[in-house]
Amino acid sequence: MLDLKYVVEHLDEVAERLSTRGGRVDLEPLKELATHRRTAVTSRDSARAELKTVSDGFRQPGVTPERREELRATSKALGEGITLLEAEVTDLETRLQDVLLNLPNLPNAATPVGASADDNVIVRSWGTPRVLDFPAKEHWELGENLGILDFEAARKISGARFVVYRGLGARLERALASFMLDLHTTKHGYTEILPPFLVNRDCMVGTGQLPKFVEEAYVATDDMYLVPTAEVPVTNLHREEILDASRLPICYVAYSACFRREAGSHGKDVKGMTRVHQFQKVEMVKFTTPETSEAEHEALVCNAESILQALELPYRVVALCSGDLGFSASKCYDLEVHLPGQGSFREISSCSNFEDYQARRASIRYRPAPGEKPRFVHTINGSGLAIGRTVIAILENYQQADGSVTIPTALRPYLGGLEIIPNP
Numbered sequence: 001m002l003d004l005k006y007v008v009e010h011l012d013e014v015a016e017r018l019s020t021r022g023g024r025v026d027l028e029p030l031k032e033l034a035t036h037r038r039t040a041v042t043s044r045d046s047a048r049a050e051l052k053t054v055s056d057g058f059r060q061p062g063v064t065p066e067r068r069e070e071l072r073a074t075s076k077a078l079g080e081g082i083t084l085l086e087a088e089v090t091d092l093e094t095r096l097q098d099v100l101l102n103l104p105n106l107p108n109a110a111t112p113v114g115a116s117a118d119d120n121v122i123v124r125s126w127g128t129p130r131v132l133d134f135p136a137k138e139h140w141e142l143g144e145n146l147g148i149l150d151f152e153a154a155r156k157i158s159g160a161r162f163v164v165y166r167g168l169g170a171r172l173e174r175a176l177a178s179f180m181l182d183l184h185t186t187k188h189g190y191t192e193i194l195p196p197f198l199v200n201r202d203c204m205v206g207t208g209q210l211p212k213f214v215e216e217a218y219v220a221t222d223d224m225y226l227v228p229t230a231e232v233p234v235t236n237l238h239r240e241e242i243l244d245a246s247r248l249p250i251c252y253v254a255y256s257a258c259f260r261r262e263a264g265s266h267g268k269d270v271k272g273m274t275r276v277h278q279f280q281k282v283e284m285v286k287f288t289t290p291e292t293s294e295a296e297h298e299a300l301v302c303n304a305e306s307i308l309q310a311l312e313l314p315y316r317v318v319a320l321c322s323g324d325l326g327f328s329a330s331k332c333y334d335l336e337v338h339l340p341g342q343g344s345f346r347e348i349s350s351c352s353n354f355e356d357y358q359a360r361r362a363s364i365r366y367r368p369a370p371g372e373k374p375r376f377v378h379t380i381n382g383s384g385l386a387i388g389r390t391v392i393a394i395l396e397n398y399q400q401a402d403g404s405v406t407i408p409t410a411l412r413p414y415l416g417g418l419e420i421i422p423n424p
Contacts, residue, residue: 001103001361003360004100007100037089048082101212102211104325108330124317125317126315127313132340137396138341138396176390179307179410180255180384184282184384185253187306193252194255195230197227197233198225199225199227207231207236217260217261218260218261226259227256238287240362241364242374248287253282253283274346285380290378297352300351301382304335308348314337315345326352328352330357331353332350332351335347335350336348339392348385348389351381354378356376364377
């Protein structure tokens with residue numbers, strides 16, 4: 001959530017920065033609401049002060065019955081006025097909150113300005129995309145031929161955009177989760193978390209999924225939501241807390257299932273499991289100071305890259321432009337892995353710096369030093385990695401002419417030394 005005071009005092013600048021996300025943003029209604037609220041608060045506080053003066057008048061010596069009656073009438077009128085003013089302030093604050101919750105984050109100064117994904121900037125590349133000397137197959141064909149991915153069974157159970165892993169497919173998914181968690185905890189200093197996969201509404205509001213993207217969420221009973229990513233429960237571990245500066249940065253890594261309706265994606269990636277309603281992911285989350293958030297963001301990107309490097313999967317790092325930026329993000333890098341079967345690069349991780357946007361929504365602060373005023377932390381997160389898409393990348397990059405798939409060397413210890421998924 002944006003800082004209301006900053007928005008009102010820098011209205012033109014904020015409107016201009018938000019417009020780079022796509023389209024003009026009119027902030028005048030927000031300014032008017034803020035002005036009305038300030039006037040209502042001033043009137044309420046003045047009435048409260050006057051009521052206190054009237055109340056003190058009852059205790060003055062020599063107050064006549066007539067004067068008491070006057071004070072009583074004045075007190076009643078002030079009390080009724082204060083009640084109305086308090087209701088007005090509450091209404092204005094609710095309306096202001098609703099506007100702020102629906103405003104996206106301000107793009108960082110380093111975020112490229114652009115209208116769409118076409119304006120994203122390739123920062124660096126790693127590895128050489130594999131050129132096959134036989135016709136490349138896509139992951140769904142490979143998976144079905146190997147008997148490790150079953151889309152028809154998933155359709156029977158749950159409908160479109162689901163997948164059933166069988167045999168070595170299930171083992172591969174589980175091995176990747178363990179491999180990623182082990183690398184992030186033993187080499188990169190993250191603390192492992194296994195969070196609940198159901199969260200309350202406050203959690204979804206805190207990280208920016210609600211109210212803007214309610215149509216993409218899976219809602220359970222009792223106003224609970226299936227997590228769209230482990231970012232939601234893990235970030236909310238410290239909701240409404242004041243952290244000690246000595247604890248920062250706090251670095252968590254979590255495995256979870258993720259549930260998304262993929263609203264607006266009808267007709268896109270309908271085959272296979274590039275875009276599904278349920279998938280598993282390993283997520284990295286950091287809480288940092290404003291002074292260290294840029295460096296911690298870059299380090300988190302490198303942590304995600306290390307997984308792809310260990311698996312020897314060619315990829316590139318792309319800086320997202322303002323028009324392609326996620327709602328809550330201020331700056332974001334996507335890692336795009338090369339897929340020979342699809343003949344293209346596809347996103348496998350998105351690493352975002354939210355600055356203090358999520359912290360304001362979730363009230364996560366830290367105290368720089370004893371006695372100092374608390375400040376909002378900066379939050380950072382990124383996939384490390386999306387497991388299903390890593391399965392896709394392995395199938396397509398390690399496919400052989402006979403239809404078998406070689407297991408990446410780094411992953412073999414997690415599969416009992418298995419070197420290949422044989423073609424039946």
